[in-house]
Amino acid sequence: MIKSPSRALAVLAAVAGLSFAGAAGQADAHHAFAAEFDGNAPVLLRGTVTKVQWINPHAWVHVAVPKAGGGTVVWMVEGGTPNTLLRSGLTRDSLKPGTAIIVRGYQSKDKACAPACKANGRDVTFTDGRRVFMGSSGTGAPKDGADPTERRP
């Protein structure tokens, strides 16, 4: 076992190094993007908000997207925490049911679409052209320019 202070320090340093290595890939995300979403399956959803679940640790925006042949498909779009969304500038008032939005995101790994399609939302664009980041930083999502913190030098 550990018999001297210097060996204890060496073990501590090794453990700290390993934790940093682990943390670099994870940041402070609740869960890693790649665990549930497919970075190779980008989606562009044009529709209207039907419901917003302001739930920790991830909010869900329900969007009814009209289909080409008529009817609609409901997409559940995962966003950041209620706090993260508020800081980005998204509130209950900006996402009222009936609001027309365009969401850029990535579909879930399971493409089951039952009972609703699921996606991780990157940003949301309103009819006035305002585009707001709706995800969380550091989740390992593709660097697609949606996250304003990634654009900083």
Next chain:
Amino acid sequence: MLDDFVAWLATTPGSIALHESLYMYAIVETIHVVAITLFVGTIAMIDLRVLGLALGRVPVSQVLRRLLPWTVLGFVILIITGALLFYAIPERTFHSLWFRAKMLLLVLAGINVWRFHRAYGLSPGDWDMGPAPARARFSAMASLALWIGVIFFGRFIAYNWFDCDKPQPAFISAVSACRNFTP
């Protein structure tokens, strides 16, 4: 019946306030995680002492007496914060395969604690300094494995792979009682 209670719990104002909160949910979650370090950390030191791998020159009775109060404090904090985390998202959690696995391991870990203390109380007497008997060492190893398992499954509650809100194999669906839960 339990499903109905959990469904009702989700409609209470406190539950909604907690899962919609800007800070409270994160604070409760953080305290829960910090309390795990106190709880499982002190348990691990006791188990390692029983296994003869740590604190070798300290009597087991002393280790128990000095560390267990901290274990109990950690446990109380864990129960309170854990109950709040469940209260914030009752239905999804109750019907989570991970949560159910965690509860199962929690019960097994509890039985293990009860068996150890029924046999040795707070003072193992004849092996206070010497090598622990096989039964005590088995209990210590089971304790380490079970509590690590509890942490593991607890962490994975966050992931939606086996959630009831998408098609699941019949086995998972049955274990999670998905038919009593429409998300």
